[in-house]
Amino acid sequence: MRALRRSARALVVLGVLATVALVAWGSLRGRPQDLPWTPLDLSQPIGAFTGRKLTALGEDFGACRALLDRAGVRYTALPPRDGGGQCGYDDAVRFTDGGARRISYAPAALGVACPVAAALAKWEWDVVQPAAERYLGSRVATIEHFGSYSCRRIYGRDAGNWSEHATADAVDIAGFRLADGRRVTVVRDWSGDGDARARRQAAFLRAVRDGACELFATVLSPDYNAAHRDHFHLDQASRGAMGWRACR
Template sequence: MGALALAGYGWLRERPQDLPWTQLDLADPIGMFTGSKLAGLTDDFDQCRALLDRAGVGYDAADAVSRPDQPQCGYSDGIELSGGDEGLDLSPGGLETACPVAAALMKWKWDVLQPAARRHFDSRVAQVIHLGSYSCRRLYGRESGGWSEHATADAVDISGFRLEDGTRISVLEDWDGEGARAAFLRDVRDGACKLYATVLSPEYNAQHRDHFHFDQAERGASGRRMCG
């Protein structure tokens, strides 16, 4: 029994990504606690920026946004990712998101998105097409009720992709199809579920028929995650 415990301890020591108390490193493989550690960066902008710096990610810190008339809206931890190998080419450009969302996007690019593109198309993703991040609004644009993670730029909506070989993949047009495009979309959705607190797709409801919603909602000690 002792030998088994020692073997288990040795295995865990070699997998810091599967331990809740180890420091997050974007160079490590995705582990059991990678997503919760990313979401936990919401209140620590300095640590999130240091994480990006260690990984060599190109970015600019964004100016803080506040709404005195609507204190539930705004952000002070905004990041605008650069393009190229050390960043993420986004269309339209100039996207600002909360830092934990940006950090997860980079991890998603390296460990999920590009491997899926190589596997299904023998190509690379050249551009990720999005519908924006920050929007001062409540859930589903309602006049009352809870506030959307978009209200603090802690969410991003992804609508499609363009590959280096020119192939275009659309959530709206290809999710219900057959073959490589639909399989690719499901793979990148499933991979995002390991990195974000919430991932919603056309499988979740009609409001998401044309995009993936990724967010880093903090859900306290439960660490509950939502993937649909």
Template sequence: MHVPRLVPLIIVMALALVAFITIRDQQRRHPERLPWTPLSLLAPIGPFTGTKLAQLADDAPQCRQLLAQAGVAFTPFPPVSGPQCGYADGVTLDTGGSLATRWQPAPLTVACPVAAALFVWEREIVRPAALRHFGKPLDRIEHFGSFNCRRIAGSANWSEHATADAIDIAGFRLEGGRRVRVLGDWNGTPEEQAFLREIRDGACEVFATTLSPDYNAAHADHFHLDQAARGMRGGSFCR
């Protein structure tokens, strides 16, 4: 029996066992950190959350099921069709449920993967940031809308708005009435600047595209958030 020859094999087997135990522990305690675990909208944001959210574009029933499991109040929206624009996975976010923040104007209809990402962004990023920077709960989110049958400005390509896979966020209102708007407050007080940049950076973790005033003058008054197909491949654009 050649014991020395068995030593490398024993070491490899031991390392494999340690790796297996570590992965099983991570899967049990932090499934959001692994690429193959199912998505939960109630889990913390992990390195693969954005990709999993974008992949919901291929599975509208699963997307709606995840919203329901997270307690989001919504109504499936009838398909919208046209020569170049439209969508079949729209949902209208209703008042109440676990998505407690009100949308202004309401009701808000978006493609389901956008609704799922908005829920995660609000829950994990925006609400905690509002409390941390202002000491006030978030009351509502102001937006410029989602579906818009148009091309990207200055381009022949169709916008993600043409399929309701995008939303433009204009500002936020806190309980008590204080408003924090992208236009005017991006370079406002230190806490306003910190809040808006923190939630912009947080949006980059759950949306395929996040555009802010740092991108160009056309986004001086809003955040553009979308679930373009690049997010399904694990890529994103954040500026």
């Protein structure tokens, strides 16, 4: 027991030292996005605390909408929805065309909780479009999805934890349509089996998955399990200020 207590104290000390080092590093580099207490600004590059700040927007719908407004994202605030029990939302928005967000969604009129919308916008600008140009030589015109709000438990079970979809705090991304007409889907192109083109498409999918991990509390892909063989699950589950984050 004494050894365990010593180990626990050592981990706490290491954590404090790591935080101090991170703060000093962020200050010296002039990168406010790397500091936990600076306001979130979607125009800034992705930083060490961007993902946690995005998730924290679930506590303040007004602040989240103001953030979208400042970033030029066009949307409509959706009326609160009471789905009964653990289902429903009071902070959802629906993307509209135009503004700073250039990618459309199919099916159209995607409605998600505001923190998910903010993360999707940042994902588009800083992750999806750069990766598409790098690996595919074209920009993304449309993101295909399987939806957001669904009043159900995880995996649709009769018991157990409720899904983040039950509060519109999640979205399932299935594929991407490029400006040049090509289509890249998770179910068909994740493996990368085949020629150089197939490998580039798989590299693109992994790049956008990995980039999403910096912006969402949970990112699940075909690497996680067979249930996600055809989509990326992205959510903003609230797990506290320093809560664990999942990326698979």
